[in-house]
Amino acid sequence: MAELRYASGLFNLMRNLGGAIGIAVVNTWLSDGTRIAAAHIGENLGRAGSQAPDFVAALALQMAERTPDAAQAMGLAQAELARLVARHAATLAFNDAFRLMSWMFLAALVMAPFYRPAPQGQAPPPDAH
16 A cells, blocks of 8 residues: 555556657657658659649639739649648548557457456565565
8 A cells, every 4th residue: 555656656657658659659650641642642743744734724823813923823823732732641641640540449459358357366575676
């Protein structure tokens, strides 16, 4: 009973540390996944031939209605395309991260019936600490 407060403190420390590490790992998955997905989208936009430049030109025409400067309209159209690519890349990264976490949860769920409970009623040896 005298060591219960130490065990409680250790449990809280490990829970907080595990949560912080988990958040850092998921954040790394998301940032790397977003970067990789944006690179793949950029490669595919380059392979699309005339579709991507046509899309940007159509956006530039829409932006030209709001601003008389053609260079500024083109810049606004390119910025809008960049926002679309970034949003789609982030969505793909979230999908991948949630899929990976789901597989990890299912693996833990499958392993759960094989866990054994800790033995009850046995006093620890005196030299355990």
